[in-house]
Amino acid sequence: MKKKLLLLIPLVVFFVLAGFFVVGLGLNPREVPSPLIGKPAPTFALPDLNEPEKTVTSKDFLGQVWLFNVWASWCVSCRAEHPLLVAYAKTNEVAIVGLNYKDKPADGKAWLRQYGDPYTVSVIDADGRVGIDYGVYGVPETFLIDKQGIIRYKQIGPITEEAMRKTIIPMIKELKQQ
Amino acid sequence: MIPEIGQFALVLAALLMIVQGTLPLVGASKGISAWMALSRRTAQGAFFFLSLALGCLIYSFIVNDFSVLNVANNSNTKLPVIYRIAASWGSHEGSILMWVFMLGMWSCAVSIFSKHLPEEMTARVLGVMGLVTTGLLFFMLLTSNPFDRIFPVPVEGRDLNPLLQDPGMILHPPMLYMGYVGFSVAFAFAIAALLGGRLDATWARWSRPWTTLAWCFLTVGILIGSWWAYYELGWGGWWFWDPVENASLMPWLVGTALIHSLAVTEKRGTFKVWTVLLAICTFSLSLLGTFLVRSGVLTSVHAFAVDPQRGMFILAFLALVIGGSLALFAFRAPKVGTAGTFKFVSRESALLANNVLLTVACGTVLLGTLYPLFLDALKLGKISVGPPYFEAVFVPLMAPLVFLMGIGAVARWKEATLPDLWARLRWAAVISLVAAVALPFILGRTSPTSVALLALGFAMAFWIITSALAGFFDRVKHVEGSFGEKLKRQPRSFWGMFTAHIGVAVFIIGVTAVKGFEAERDVRMMPGDSVSVGGYSFRFEGLEERRGPNYNATRGTFDLSKDGKSIRKLYPEKRIYFAHGMPMTEAAIDSGIFGDRYVSLGEPINDGQQSWSVRVYHKPFVTWIWGGCILMTLGGLLAITDRRYRVSARRDAAAPVLAPLEAVKLEKA
Numbered sequence: 001m002k003k004k005l006l007l008l009i010p011l012v013v014f015f016v017l018a019g020f021f022v023v024g025l026g027l028n029p030r031e032v033p034s035p036l037i038g039k040p041a042p043t044f045a046l047p048d049l050n051e052p053e054k055t056v057t058s059k060d061f062l063g064q065v066w067l068f069n070v071w072a073s074w075c076v077s078c079r080a081e082h083p084l085l086v087a088y089a090k091t092n093e094v095a096i097v098g099l100n101y102k103d104k105p106a107d108g109k110a111w112l113r114q115y116g117d118p119y120t121v122s123v124i125d126a127d128g129r130v131g132i133d134y135g136v137y138g139v140p141e142t143f144l145i146d147k148q149g150i151i152r153y154k155q156i157g158p159i160t161e162e163a164m165r166k167t168i169i170p171m172i173k174e175l176k177q178q
Numbered sequence: 179m180i181p182e183i184g185q186f187a188l189v190l191a192a193l194l195m196i197v198q199g200t201l202p203l204v205g206a207s208k209g210i211s212a213w214m215a216l217s218r219r220t221a222q223g224a225f226f227f228l229s230l231a232l233g234c235l236i237y238s239f240i241v242n243d244f245s246v247l248n249v250a251n252n253s254n255t256k257l258p259v260i261y262r263i264a265a266s267w268g269s270h271e272g273s274i275l276m277w278v279f280m281l282g283m284w285s286c287a288v289s290i291f292s293k294h295l296p297e298e299m300t301a302r303v304l305g306v307m308g309l310v311t312t313g314l315l316f317f318m319l320l321t322s323n324p325f326d327r328i329f330p331v332p333v334e335g336r337d338l339n340p341l342l343q344d345p346g347m348i349l350h351p352p353m354l355y356m357g358y359v360g361f362s363v364a365f366a367f368a369i370a371a372l373l374g375g376r377l378d379a380t381w382a383r384w385s386r387p388w389t390t391l392a393w394c395f396l397t398v399g400i401l402i403g404s405w406w407a408y409y410e411l412g413w414g415g416w417w418f419w420d421p422v423e424n425a426s427l428m429p430w431l432v433g434t435a436l437i438h439s440l441a442v443t444e445k446r447g448t449f450k451v452w453t454v455l456l457a458i459c460t461f462s463l464s465l466l467g468t469f470l471v472r473s474g475v476l477t478s479v480h481a482f483a484v485d486p487q488r489g490m491f492i493l494a495f496l497a498l499v500i501g502g503s504l505a506l507f508a509f510r511a512p513k514v515g516t517a518g519t520f521k522f523v524s525r526e527s528a529l530l531a532n533n534v535l536l537t538v539a540c541g542t543v544l545l546g547t548l549y550p551l552f553l554d555a556l557k558l559g560k561i562s563v564g565p566p567y568f569e570a571v572f573v574p575l576m577a578p579l580v581f582l583m584g585i586g587a588v589a590r591w592k593e594a595t596l597p598d599l600w601a602r603l604r605w606a607a608v609i610s611l612v613a614a615v616a617l618p619f620i621l622g623r624t625s626p627t628s629v630a631l632l633a634l635g636f637a638m639a640f641w642i643i644t645s646a647l648a649g650f651f652d653r654v655k656h657v658e659g660s661f662g663e664k665l666k667r668q669p670r671s672f673w674g675m676f677t678a679h680i681g682v683a684v685f686i687i688g689v690t691a692v693k694g695f696e697a698e699r700d701v702r703m704m705p706g707d708s709v710s711v712g713g714y715s716f717r718f719e720g721l722e723e724r725r726g727p728n729y730n731a732t733r734g735t736f737d738l739s740k741d742g743k744s745i746r747k748l749y750p751e752k753r754i755y756f757a758h759g760m761p762m763t764e765a766a767i768d769s770g771i772f773g774d775r776y777v778s779l780g781e782p783i784n785d786g787q788q789s790w791s792v793r794v795y796h797k798p799f800v801t802w803i804w805g806g807c808i809l810m811t812l813g814g815l816l817a818i819t820d821r822r823y824r825v826s827a828r829r830d831a832a833a834p835v836l837a838p839l840e841a842v843k844l845e846k847a
Binding site for chain 1: 250251332336451455458459462469489490493496497500501504505507508511512548551552554555757
């Protein structure tokens with residue numbers, strides 16, 4: 001009998017491990033809290049993608065809640081989240097500012113013509129300087145910024161429908177009431 | 179059209195595998211030989227369709243068919259053809275196809291080389307492999323289809339991750355997968371033995387060559403991976419204890435234990451239960467490795483595909499395969515395990531102790547790898563476990579392992595005596611001790627920690643070599659004839675063991691020398707500057723821009739010299755790949771038997787004078803690390819080609835002993 005119990009040990013060990021894996025799958029090891037959350041959004045002054053002679057600055061959006069979405073025409077994952085943004089833009093809830101990251105303006109404009117333009121305004125960050133300030137390490141990334149210009153939330157990678165519904169939209173509603 | 183053919187081939191393979199995973203198993207338990215015979219045909223048929231599918235995927239990559247999502251995400255028109263082919267298995271979807279393809283290849287090989295096995299055994303082995311393949315094919319078809327289309331079709335692909343655009347990466351995944359997947363054969367043999375209740379020396383003899391071959395592939399796979407990390411990541415390290423590396427090391431450690439345990443089961447008929455458990459664990463760890471890499475439960479420098487949904491599927495699959503086989507083990511093992519006896523001082527004991535040490539080593543790696551996950555799951559915070567942990571626990575386990583390695587190869591089976599062992603190994607012990615004490619001082623080290631480290635390393639390496647030689651002279655002592663004849667009379671399995679053990683010694687020398695004598699400098703250099711490291715001087719001669727097929731590179735020219743004599747030029751590069759905009763470091767290495775001279779470009783420094791941060795290393799004997807792995811692999815290959823497998827295969831085919839099935843029939847009659 002004792003021997004039989006011993007032989008069960010590997011099975012038990014495995015199921016304990018498997019239990020941890022089930023929990024582990026629900027967690028995101030990359031969800032390192034961004035050091036930027038709760039900090040003022042880095043300032044920028046960049047040319048408008050559609051009218052390059054015009055300069056857009058981050059200060060233009062003080063006093064309103066806005067989304068800052070980093071995208072590029074060469075980015076395939078951006079294509080995945082794009083319909084979500086286009087649909088959300090129709091609600092006119094908040095300003096969506098696009099950072100056209102390390103891209104050629106002509107490519108970026110063509111891309112928006114093809115897939116639709118959800119952005120209130122897009123700015124050109126051809127050499128990725130502003131991207132560095134925002135700690136961008138993968139495109140797309142999206143920041144939610146409040147009326148005081150503080151970063152409240154950061155989405156790494158494409159916005160999923162779930163993230164939009166469960167996190168971003170409720171947060172926007174809350175921030176707008178403040 | 180071609181991708182659809184590939185997709186269709188996958189579906190057909192899946193259907194064949196459902197048949198292979200069911201009918202032969204039922205046939206084997208009910209004694210229906212037509213159903214059992216089916217397994218060979220399905221295995222070969224499925225392999226044909228899997229090859230076709232892989233061929234279609236490679237074709238889609240070669241012709242830049244960006245309507246296939248997988249191609250659009252991982253290839254580019256500017257990507258050289260050879261990397262387009264390699265990109266077929268560079269993506270998550272492609273790598274799973276590769277996995278399944280290799281599983282099909284191993285099944286097919288078993289179906290061809292199993293003519294001398296009892297029909298029932300073959301049916302069970304192939305049936306188990308069929309079940310595993312079915313699971314993976316469904317995983318692929320349902321969650322990671324490599325042939326998914328995309329519309330609208332992109333004009334240009336995203337390009338292969340630049341890290342993977344490297345000759346080492348063309349070979350690394352196939353080799354590693356051959357190893358991982360190859361252990362499925364040992365696993366299937368073990369499950370078949372549990373199902374059939376037949377677990378004897380013959381069983382061990384059948385599984386041994388398969389296991390050793392898989393182990394050889396895994397060794398080469400890990401070796402190439404380590405070498406790649408060494409020259410491609412630009413940090414000069416050869417092992418980072420990264421979760422993905424650990425995932426490949428764990429099956430290797432347990433697989434090594436399995437090889438040795440199988441030897442005991444074959445020669446002495448003992449350790450049966452233990453061997454079966456190891457066979458199950460080795461393949462389970464291979465599956466676990468795939469899960470860890472593919473599910474994103476852990477972060478890693480290698481993290482490629484991350485998708486919790488896929489993770490859930492693999493996890494369910496793992497629970498079925500591993501949980502199911504361990505449950506089978508718990509209930510059936512008592513029936514097969516009648517152990518022979520052996521004394522405390524014997525070869526069996528030494529091998530058993532080594533087995534335990536290897537398993538414990540694997541356990542510590544597993545613990546270290548999963549510890550961050552455990553803490554996170556228990557809400558105790560996010561941490562990462564680094565090399566200090568692994569080095570602190572791994573080295574103390576390796577020292578007794580190496581000590582027993584020497585004894586195990588020399589000690590007699592069943593019962594050995596200490597005086598006899600001492601008589602045979604005293605010279606080995608004396609030489610190793612002298613070398614351990616003297617060498618660090620001869621090589622000019624005086625600080626206590628570095629002397630201790632070198633002494634330990636040299637003691638281990640010399641102990642392996644001298645004890646292997648002692649074992650060798652012991653064997654040839656009683657052989658008649660000239661020295662050449664004495665050598666010839668030794669079976670290849672002996673040479674296999676000898677070579678592999680020497681390989682371990684060579685590996686240890688490499689690790690010790692690199693740890694003890696490497697020199698590195700991280701400096702800022704302008705063209706014309708010189709820096710010297712480990713007696714070598716590197717002179718920065720200048721920079722030029724170079725254009726590659728899908729990247730722009732800044733190439734530095736360095737003149738490597740020793741004692742004022744120029745040896746050669748080195749050209750490290752910093753590349754920016756067009757599609758990703760990702761900077762990549764290409765180190766330049768002057769490699770030799772006695773070590774490497776390594777230079778890599780860091781970052782340009784904005785001071786208007788073209789200066790760069792540059793890293794230079796001198797790594798004595800670093801090549802021995804990989805050389806040791808190559809020797810271990812050669813040893814494994816020698817053991818597989820041993821005469822007794824060839825002879826026994828022929829003998830079994832000519833005059834089959836009573837297969838259990840017939841024996842059962844006779845009993846009933």
